[in-house]
Amino acid sequence: MTKATKLLTALPPPQRRSLMELAREVSFPEDARIFEAGGRADRFWVVRSGAVSLVQQVTSVQRVTVASLGAGDLLGWSWLFPPYQWDFGAEAFSPVRAYEFEAQPVLKLCEEDPALGVTLVRIVAEILAHRLEMTRGRLLDQYGTHRHRSL
Numbered sequence: 001m002t003k004a005t006k007l008l009t010a011l012p013p014p015q016r017r018s019l020m021e022l023a024r025e026v027s028f029p030e031d032a033r034i035f036e037a038g039g040r041a042d043r044f045w046v047v048r049s050g051a052v053s054l055v056q057q058v059t060s061v062q063r064v065t066v067a068s069l070g071a072g073d074l075l076g077w078s079w080l081f082p083p084y085q086w087d088f089g090a091e092a093f094s095p096v097r098a099y100e101f102e103a104q105p106v107l108k109l110c111e112e113d114p115a116l117g118v119t120l121v122r123i124v125a126e127i128l129a130h131r132l133e134m135t136r137g138r139l140l141d142q143y144g145t146h147r148h149r150s151l
Helices: 013-020 103-112 114-150
Strands: 024-028 033-035 043-049 052-057 063-069 089-092 096-102
Touching: 013 103, 013 114, 043 103, 063 114, 096 103, 103 114
Parallel strands: none
Antiparallel strands: 024 096, 033 089, 043 096, 052 063, 052 089
């Protein structure tokens, strides 16, 4: 497995500075629901400290953690793709501090600086590919082991 890409450190310094001009520092208490699956995706965060769980509602009462995020990790990518709705929910596993970015000003910045836009999309794609590979590995571990036991 490759190491997870961190959005802010992957951006070249001038592009990072431009993006950070749009950042707002926020915090979430432990157990806070940051967003819900199906909600309007109009922002994203970069976790500064703490832990966030990406969750999927399986039944009306059961939620399953599909990924855990920590310092430096990107939280939220659905703001980039129609229909601009969250695919998962997110909950603060511990107190969380983060940089929050509203999608519209970031998208406007990307239009004004196409090199930043291409770089940002490439980095988000690398992050998504890494998370997909991690999820694939967990599924193989869980179901591959289960399948062998049932043979």
